[in-house]
Amino acid sequence: MKLDVRFTAIGVSIVLACLAQPAAARTREAPPALTLIDPPGFYQNASGYADAIKPLHAFIAEINKAADERDLDCVMDLLAGWARGSALLTTGANYQGDFERSWAGTDFALALLRFPGASTKADHRFQQIKPWLIRIAEETRDADRINHLGNNLVYWAGLDLMSIGTLTDRVDLVDAGISRARQGSGDIGAHGELERELKRGERALHYHNFALTPLVFCAELASRRKIDLYAENNGAIRRLADLIVRAVQDERSFGALTNVPQQLFPWTLQGDLAWMEPYYARFHDPRLPPILSSRRPLINPRLGGNVTASWGAPLPD
Numbered sequence: 001m002k003l004d005v006r007f008t009a010i011g012v013s014i015v016l017a018c019l020a021q022p023a024a025a026r027t028r029e030a031p032p033a034l035t036l037i038d039p040p041g042f043y044q045n046a047s048g049y050a051d052a053i054k055p056l057h058a059f060i061a062e063i064n065k066a067a068d069e070r071d072l073d074c075v076m077d078l079l080a081g082w083a084r085g086s087a088l089l090t091t092g093a094n095y096q097g098d099f100e101r102s103w104a105g106t107d108f109a110l111a112l113l114r115f116p117g118a119s120t121k122a123d124h125r126f127q128q129i130k131p132w133l134i135r136i137a138e139e140t141r142d143a144d145r146i147n148h149l150g151n152n153l154v155y156w157a158g159l160d161l162m163s164i165g166t167l168t169d170r171v172d173l174v175d176a177g178i179s180r181a182r183q184g185s186g187d188i189g190a191h192g193e194l195e196r197e198l199k200r201g202e203r204a205l206h207y208h209n210f211a212l213t214p215l216v217f218c219a220e221l222a223s224r225r226k227i228d229l230y231a232e233n234n235g236a237i238r239r240l241a242d243l244i245v246r247a248v249q250d251e252r253s254f255g256a257l258t259n260v261p262q263q264l265f266p267w268t269l270q271g272d273l274a275w276m277e278p279y280y281a282r283f284h285d286p287r288l289p290p291i292l293s294s295r296r297p298l299i300n301p302r303l304g305g306n307v308t309a310s311w312g313a314p315l316p317d
Contacts, residue, residue, distance in 0.1 A: 028073065028074050028077035028078065029077070029081065030077060030078045030079075030080070030081020030082055030085075031055075031059060031081070032085065033081065033082045033084070033085020033086065033087035034055055034056055034059070034082070034087050034088060035085060035086060035087055035088070035089065035090055036090045036091075036092060037056065037088050037090070037091055037092070037097040037100055037101055038052070038091060038092025038093065038094050038096075038097045039052035039053045039094060039096045039097065039100065040052065040094050040096065041094060041095065041096045042096060049096065053100065056088075056100060056104060057301065059078070059082070060104060060107055060301050061301065062078060063075055063078055063079065063107065063108060063111050063305075064107065064111060064299075064301060064304060064305030064306070065305070066078065066111075067111040067112075067114050067115075067304055067305045067306075068305045068306045068309065070115075072115045072119060072120065072123070075111060075112065075115075076120075076123055076125040076126070076129070077125070079108060079112075079125070079129045079132075080125040080128045080129055082132070083128045083129045083131075083132035083133075084128060086132070086135075087132075088100075088101045088104060088105075088136060089132075089135055089136070089139065091139075095145040098139075098140070098143045098145045098146050099146070099153055099156070101136060101139065101140060102140045102143075102146065102153070102156055102157050102160045103156060103160075103302045104136075105133060105136035105137060105140060105160045105163075105164055106156070106159050106160045106163050106164075106214075106302055106303070107301060107302050107303065107304055107305075108133060108136075109133060109160075109163035109164045109166070109167045109304075110163050110217075110303050110304030110310075111304040111305060112129075112167055113163065113166065113167055113304070114304055114305075114309075114310045120167075130167075130168050133164045133167065133168060134164065134168055134170060134173070136160070136164065137160055137161050137164040137165065137170070137173050138173075140157050140160045140161065141157070141161055141173070141176050143157070150183070150187070150196060151194075151196040151197065151207075151211070152184075152194075152196075152197065152207060152210050152211035152214070154180050154183060154184065155180060155181060155183075155184040155211055155214040155215055155218070156213075156214045156302075157177075157180055158176075158177040158178070158179070158180025158181045158183075158184065158214060158218050159177065159181075159214035159217050159218050159221075160177070161173045161174065161176045161177030161180065162174050162177030162178065162181070162217075162218050162221045162222070163177075163217075163221065165177060166221050166224065174221075174225070177218060177221075178218070178222055178227065178229070180218075181214070181215055181218035181219070181222070181229055182229070182232060184211065184214070184215045184218075185215065185229060185232045185233045185236045185237055186232075186233050186236070188233060188236035188237070188239055188240050189239075190239075191239070191243065191256070191257065192208075192236075192239035192240040192241075192242055192243030192244075193208075193243070193257050194207075194208055194211055194240070197211055198257060198258055201258075201260050202260055202261060202262055202263040203262075203263060204254075204257070204258055204260065204262065205247055205251070205254050205262040205264065205268070206262070206263075206264050206265060206268045206272075208240065208243065208244060208247075209244050209247075209268060209269075209272055209273070210268075210272060211240075212237070212240050212241060212244055212275055213272065213274065213275045213300075213302075213303075215229070215237050215240070216237065216241070216275040216278060216279055217275065217278065217303065219237055220278045220282070220311075230282075238283075241275075241279060241285075243257075244273075245285065245287050245288070245291070248269055248273070248291055249287065249291075270295060270298075271298055271299050271300045271301075272300070273291065273295065273298060274298040274299075274300040274303055274307035274308075274311075276288050276291060276292055276298070277292070277298055277307045277308055277311040277312040277313075278307075278311040280292060280312075280313060280315075281311060281312065281313035284313075289315045289316055292308075292312075292315060293315055296308045296312070297309060297312075298312075
């Protein structure tokens with residue numbers, strides 16, 4: 001399969017889809033469905049990963065842009081096009097494909113959950129999108145290359161299951177997601193630490209924050225079913241959140257857990273702090289407004305776009 005030709009076609013189609021014109025005049029034709037997702041590992045081949053994942057990330061960006069603009073019609077057209085093409089349902093030899101599919105499914109579901117449920121579910125295109133997203137969730141649920149890891153990727157798979165299950169009214173998927181979130185809560189130690197993420201050395205702080213994100217959003221979705229994941233394991237998610245907040249305020253505080261100097265990605269303390277939006281809306285932690293105010297809007301390509309718009313609460317004057 002000539003990936004470069006297919007990716008070029010996808011990129012051109014995305015440029016044509018949902019251009020910045022009045023919503024009623026937009027071209028909404030979805031780009032060709034990316035049926036196979038098989039990028040090399042992020043750490044094993046950074047340049048190869050970046051090239052291979054461009055079409056998927058470009059598509060996600062268009063979905064989130066349309067959601068940010070409250071253009072449900074555009075979101076539906078794009079997702080229905082990929083649903084008809086059975087996009088993302090085939091992974092290859094590289095484990096990264098399972099992770100990317102999980103994150104993409106999460107993003108698609110959370111983007112749709114930004115709109116009133118009645119409007120979404122009444123749309124005829126949702127009848128094409130729904131079974132496709134369920135397939136993505138089921139593939140994620142059954143992915144051995146995720147399930148055996150016992151780390152943040154399991155928690156992200158839980159959010160994939162919970163977000164798609166919530167959107168499609170599949171209680172079994174929601175329950176499977178809650179199970180994975182509970183696993184994550186159970187992994188959190190007395191000081192908010194995650195042993196598997198501490199083993200990442202100089203990236204330990206980044207991955208503690210990365211692991212917290214799906215746990216917070218799982219807790220928020222679980223609250224809709226009157227399940228309090230924040231309370232589990234003696235408030236474990238809140239312990240991890242406290243660890244991260246203190247590290248954002250003073251990175252040296254993380255030195256209590258490891259003496260390895262930390263290296264952060266540019267996005268670690270930017271879009272990857274998007275979990276703070278629903279967390280502040282629920283708990284009104286007084287430490288968060290200064291952090292949020294200098295970073296808003298918080299944009300995250302795994303969480304449906306503009307998280308400030310969809311989950312945020314007003315900050316005090």
